[in-house]
Amino acid sequence: MLSHRAIKKLWANYKQLVERLMKDSSVSAEKNLVYWQNRLFVKAIIYALPTGLLILIPSVILELKAGHPYVAITDICMMAFVITIALNQNQTLHSRKVWVLITVAIFAISMIMFMGMIVMGFIYLFALVVFSSLQFSDKWAYGVVGLNFLVFAIISLILFFDPSILFVLSKNLDLNRWLIFSVNFIFVNFLMAILIRQLLKGLDKTILQVVFLYRELHREVAEKNNKDAKLTASEIEHNKAIEARNEQLKEIAYLQSHIIRRPLANIKGILELLMHKNNVASEQELLINLDVSVKQLDVVINEIVRHSNEDYKYTHG
Known part of the structure; x- marks a missing residue:
């Protein structure tokens, strides 16, 4: 006996094989209604083969x-x-669907007309309506309903004019009962086709709306990323400008604190020497004023240096 794990592995391998054999490279990978119809067909075959x-x-x-x-x-x-x-990998998925539809239709008609298996034939014909409504367009869906109507009309005419042609069917069912079955069956077929097609149309609109919203969202995200990238580039340029400005300020501070202060220190030293000599009162007063001015200039330079250092610290956090 196969273990549960072995059965699961066997089933997984079988599914992969069927999906590989039913892969159609001509079909777009976009997940629209056709994509899901094809997936449904593949899934139906996967489960129908072992069950059948x-x-x-x-x-x-x-x-x-x-x-x-x-x-x-x-x-x-x-x-x-x-x-x-x-x-058959040589056929497109659409062609395979059509041939499956034709095969089952012939089988169902044969069951009804030549084997007398009315119930089974009805089931297969009804399944064809459901299948065509799910897998094809409106024309195909209503076309299959029309085909069923044509089949039942032909059988009705045969039963009316020469029932002996369909001996297997006529011995189990008279014309009146057949007409009652046919009318109700065609009505149910038509109703089912309408419901499924309307459902798929609504689903198709929903899928298109979701795809549209997804594309719009993707576009908005891309635009936001572009803006962020541009903003980042702008910030980088701004930071570079600030760094360049700080370098300039540092250079100015260096010039002010070293280059300019050096001659000022010399001037102050000379003034101190002059002030200790015995000069006339006017010269003494002039030198005092000069000393005051030099000190004021020194204060201003120190203030500039202090502001430059504070600005540098602020811009660099």
């Missing part, structure tokens, strides 16, 4: 025991054809 095989085996055995080998052969051929079509 499990149902096919006992069905064939029972049909052979009942003495209906042609029914068993038809079942096997239909299943083999669907598998071959679905996994």
